[in-house]
Amino acid sequence: MLKRYSLQRQLIIIFGLFAIAVVIILVPLINKNLTELIDKQMYETLEMAQNRYIYYDYVPIESTTTKQIYHMKYYPNEETLVHSNNMSNSEAKALYNVFAKDLARMINSNKSTLHDKGTDLGGETIYYLITENSDIYFISLVYSDYSTDLVSGVQQQIINIMYIALAIVGIVIFVWVSSLIKPLRQITKYIENISKDKDSELKIERSDEIGIVSSSLIAMKEEIDKQNKIKEEMIHNISHDLKTPIALIKSYSQSVKDDIYPYGDKNSSMDVIIENAERLDNKVRSLLYLNRLDFISGQNTDAEVDMKELIEHIVLQLQGMHPEIKIETDLAFVSFKGDNECWRICVENIIENAFRYVKSYIKIMLKADYLEIYNDGEPIETDDIDALFQPYEKGTKGQFGLGLSIVYKTCTMYGYNVTAVNHETGVSFIITKKENQN
Structure with missing residues (x-):
């Protein structure tokens, strides 16, 4: 009531x-x-x-x-x-x-x-x-x-003292509640401004639960701003990346229709169109899969994946495409929590990324709650390591800038950490289970 x-x-x-x-x-x-x-x-x-x-x-x-x-x-x-x-x-x-x-x-x-x-x-x-x-x-x-x-005198004194005590307690409680209401109103106003996408500041210097809530709201706002910035950059990059192959497909298709072959003959010109169509298809597929992970992350799963079998299958396929690269494996019989298809794409993206930078040697080591994929290529620039797993962060030989962001999101939603580590020679991508996960 x-x-x-x-x-x-x-x-x-x-x-x-x-x-x-x-x-x-x-x-x-x-x-x-x-x-x-x-x-x-x-x-x-x-x-x-x-x-x-x-x-x-x-x-x-x-x-x-x-x-x-x-x-x-x-x-x-x-x-x-x-x-x-x-x-x-x-x-x-x-x-x-x-x-x-x-x-x-x-x-x-x-x-x-x-x-x-x-x-x-x-x-x-x-x-x-x-x-x-x-x-x-x-x-x-x-x-x-x-x-x-x-009796009357003492009674009156006691009643007077009681009234004074109640008045003092009432004033103290009223002042205390007022001190709670003011920051709560600030928080309410702050949330309203966030919902209306207005600039707003929240300054509450308290160490109690209200202070914790206000700090959490500020952190949430910062994360929202960060995500909005990432989305804006993604939209800009997506529009830029999609515009080039679409424009090329349109122009080349019109040329072929007019019996003009930019690459000298019909087949060569059509190959360029097909190549850009495949590039466009891969880009759209990666974007759709990245968004699909957001949906999957909201679903709890108790499924486990045989990582040894999965990695052996991926290595067998990729080794045939890159016979010049030596791939060494040290795989224990280990299972990771999650979906088989998600982990397949995750591991493929890391290994494909390794193939783009490797000189001659890739090593994959798997043990309990630990997966390391090493290549002997050039080390990652120090400034790039922290942002490496953000969408559209490309390395010097990167393609779309979505592969490692898919890796990061997959690991995170199943309770794992992924990090990139520079060695004196080469780079390792390491996946480990979070400590607070069972």
């Missing part, structure tokens, strides 16, 4: 309900415990005053600043009640009715002490303490207006 409201309104509602619950629950508890505490205090006061009266016959002089305590003596053998000088006979008779039943019960039960409180004819509450000493019953009494005033 509260989800419909803003955080500030939720805070006000929750804190209001909490405050009401505190008042409803705590105030009665405070009253009960405070009354019990005051009762205990009143009986202790009566006990001290009574002891002074019993042992020292001390009765305080009546004062307007302190509550008067009255004392009486009851002689059960004579059934006589004697009161102290600080009270009249009429007061003594009126107060006698308050404790008479308890006094009779004490005498009958031989009980030595008893304290309680009762009401006089005027409805006022009176605390009394009855103590038996040497067959004489001493009764001490005090009116409750003192305790009532004390």
Whole structure:
């Protein structure tokens, strides 16, 4: 229900309900415990005053600043009640009715002490303490207006303190929630600007979860900008790469149609058209496959590929096309997680790339979670290694700039890393399993 409201309104509602619950629950508890505490205090006061009266016959002089305590003596053998000088006979008779039943019960039960409180004819509450000493019953009494005033005063102080504490807590929570709302609004605005492709900055210097979210959003925005830039470059490169063979095919086809042969004869001119059509076909196929990998990467697969058998098959095919290149293999019986066709294209692209740069020797080594394809060609320029697996990054003898990006995307989606490493002589492409993958 509260989800419909803003955080500030939720805070006000929750804190209001909490405050009401505190008042409803705590105030009665405070009253009960405070009354019990005051009762205990009143009986202790009566006990001290009574002891002074019993042992020292001390009765305080009546004062307007302190509550008067009255004392009486009851002689059960004579059934006589004697009161102290600080009270009249009429007061003594009126107060006698308050404790008479308890006094009779004490005498009958031989009980030595008893304290309680009762009401006089005027409805006022009176605390009394009855103590038996040497067959004489001493009764001490005090009116409750003192305790009532004390309870009311303490209660009011506690309630005031509670209200102040609730107000302080409410202000602190409100300020704290406001400190959360401000960055959340900044994040919301930032996301809106991203969705509308507007320039926006997000500066939130926090180390809590909000700071982590904001840092993740900034990293996401940077990655989006990076991907957009890559897409723009891809579109530019694609249009440029496609334009040349299409223009050549159109011009040569028109020439042949007009019985004009740019390469001297019909067959030679048609070979040029076919060559560029194949080049165009390979380019389109690579682009389609690269996009297809995005779809495949969203699908979970538990399939495994026999990499030893796969590499042996690829080497057998390519060796026949390049008999002048020596290919040495050291292959263990190892399986990689993933699709057979995806890994075939991945390994083919690396080996074909090696054939373009190799001098005379290629070595392929396969072991658990590790594949290395080495060639003894020229090392990669240091500045090019980091960007080597990005789309349309071509080496000096590269063709389309898509082969190694297909390799990178294939390895990544199956939980593997691929790196290019320069050696003193030659270059290795190494595929290893990521540590956090099972």
